[in-house]
Amino acid sequence: MAARLKRTPDGLVPAIAQQYDTGEVLMLGWMDDEALHRTLTTGRCTYWSRSRGEYWVKGDTSGHVQYVKSVALDCDGDTVLVKVDQVGAACHTGDRTCFDAGELPLGGPADGREDGPA
């Protein structure tokens, strides 16, 4: 399986954590071979922390555990999708997901709109 993984230059693949029943995208972490192995075999999501340079079992500090329901590689073997049952907040800010506070505005400059006022 390790041979199927294609990694970024730092040897990692992105791992998407999704709440298994609601479909919420909770967060994105990073895994190397060992983190993926631990995730598959322990039932707990384990990531590699790029900032701390260490393995990180989600919830060990916060209590906000991710119980693994299923794991899939994508068609190119360079991304992992982990369906989990998330206890509490996935985000360290206390938000349910890491994307709750980050919505960006859509749309181009007003004068570029074909349907704008003359």
Add this chain to the structure above:
Amino acid sequence: MAARLKRTPDGLVPAIAQQYDTGEVLMLGWMDDEALHRTLTTGRCTYWSRSRGEYWVKGDTSGHVQYVKSVALDCDGDTVLVKVDQVGAACHTGDRTCFDAGELPLGGPADGREDGPA
């Protein structure tokens, strides 16, 4: 906004495409600042192809367009979540999502199971 982005060593951030109504995680692509700008301003998902080294408007070749519904950065500014309306298959294999065919087996070695046979 560009200042908020934290990139991998190759200058990119992962972008998760999710079907806006069903919640399916469709695929993961990569964006640089310009791809994110085009995604926000054109209404069509635009990625950076790591293998081809060029921008790539999803659906331009396949017809399997992703119409952008919303875009959010995560709490650390290093991941993008794009909610889209996906036309047809998201995966180049013809599957609806890039994760449909890639499920991995869970569980450790059988002799490590506490609930296994004696």
